[in-house]
Amino acid sequence: MMRAFHFSRFILVCIAFLLILPALAQVPTAKVPPGPLIIGVYGQGSFIIAHTPAVKHLAVSHPTGLELNLQRQTNGSEPWHAWYRYPRIGMALVYYNYHNPVLDRSYAATIYISKSLFRLPRQELNFRLGTGLAYFTNPFNLETNHKNSIVSSRLNATMQMRFEYDVSVAKNLGVLVGLGLNHYSNGATTKPNFGINLPTVYLGMNYHQQRPFAPAVAAATDMPTDIGRDFFNLSTSVGFKQRSPVDQHKYLVQSASVLGGRRVSRKSSLLVGLEGFYDRSLVPQLRDTARITDNLPDVKKASVVFGHELLFGRLSFVTHLGFYFYNPYKSNTIYYERLGLKYHFTNQLFGAVDLKVHRGAADVVELKAGLKLYR
Incomplete structure (x- = not known):
């Protein structure tokens, strides 16, 4: 019970940390009121x-x-x-x-x-x-x-x-x-x-404090320098999930992804790539439901994923739609959705908090770290 409690708290504290960082990043520079x-x-x-x-x-x-x-x-x-x-x-x-x-x-x-x-x-x-x-x-x-x-x-x-x-x-x-x-x-x-x-x-x-509002500086007219540039995102994630109210063990869920993308406008980037998943909660689930325990199907999964990022400076709102092409143990639908917040600590290093969903039902909260590499 104590171990399960610590896993839940760890995940949610990490979520809070990644949520607070973007808010702190919006503090204006000293030159602008x-x-x-x-x-x-x-x-x-x-x-x-x-x-x-x-x-x-x-x-x-x-x-x-x-x-x-x-x-x-x-x-x-x-x-x-x-x-x-x-x-x-x-x-x-x-x-x-x-x-x-x-x-x-x-x-x-x-x-x-x-x-x-x-x-x-x-x-x-x-x-x-x-x-x-x-x-x-x-x-x-x-x-x-x-x-x-x-x-x-x-x-x-x-x-x-x-x-x-x-x-x-x-x-x-x-x-x-x-x-x-x-x-x-x-x-x-x-x-x-x-x-x-x-x-x-x-x-x-x-x-x-002030109404009506007037901007302190003139609107920026320069376009971002990376519009039209291709990039790769290499990332891995971890999450923990409980199988049922009776089985209170927290099972580790891991993923790895390779996505290619392009910034297509000031506000948007489009992505496509491959992901792999290993959800350890599926192992006892499969054993509980299988008639025989010999030659059980693989619980690992692989998918092709399409994504969009709505950009707010270093912060972005992420939406993904993925389709499994390797799914021997069909424990869920053939597709999944993902919603998340992504934050770039540097131009290359980023972190994210994502919610992976199967047909409207939450599957796992993913804590992600990755690298962004430009071509």
Whole structure:
């Protein structure tokens, strides 16, 4: 039990580390004044989506919560600020009361980017996308809380997306109305892991240090020098997953990949390549389900993968679609998806946190390290 707990904590602490680094990287240089701050306080009301029959008994309450957040307006000190029409970078603390003793409460800390859809002197509409870590007070326990099929660990990853409309009611004050979706999951690090999806309505106030906003520097017109250049990404990853609520051992999952890519625009890179996987949880799964244990199929897998990276300076949002061409033990669908955050520590060295998914169900959280080599 203690070993399993340490594996879960290690993975989630690594996720937090890689999430915080991009936020720190957005600090403007000393030559450019920092962008203005926005401070917000929002109330929130939600309901739980019964996305599978196993969680219907919990999708009966209406969670309510409170959010405190701090946003910094990008100021043009980096070229990508202008490419995305000067988005905001924020950090938020989110509290939920689920009004259900099985779920109890959660506390989350997230970072996010908020992109303007339109912005006028007295009103604006923004789209916000964020991620972070959450702590649940009453997770699944086989003996004391076996009805909690949604959350099986105290620490979970969280993702949020929402639309926010802010209208000025005073010189520096705005009323905010929002509509969004919050998601909590541990990425199959422990099970059961059906996750929780919360459609949410927001109502609150924003304090704007400066409104309307004017960029501190002129918009960059230079194109990145690596547009049209080919490169190779060589990477390896590790992850840990639990096979079932009864088998609480954490099994090692490893992968290696060779991807070729090209930066096709200021915001995008396209990739294609090969990946190999070794999921050790499939070994006992295969033995448990096989009629005979002689000449069992290989649990290793290989695939061809296609990918896209949405670029924000050193940070990028990664989406992959892969198809297995070597898959002797057919434990899952022939394809998989991947969502992740990638950060370049240098021009060659990068790290990433990815979520690998089979047909909407989380398979494993991958901690990745790699090299980028230009042709």
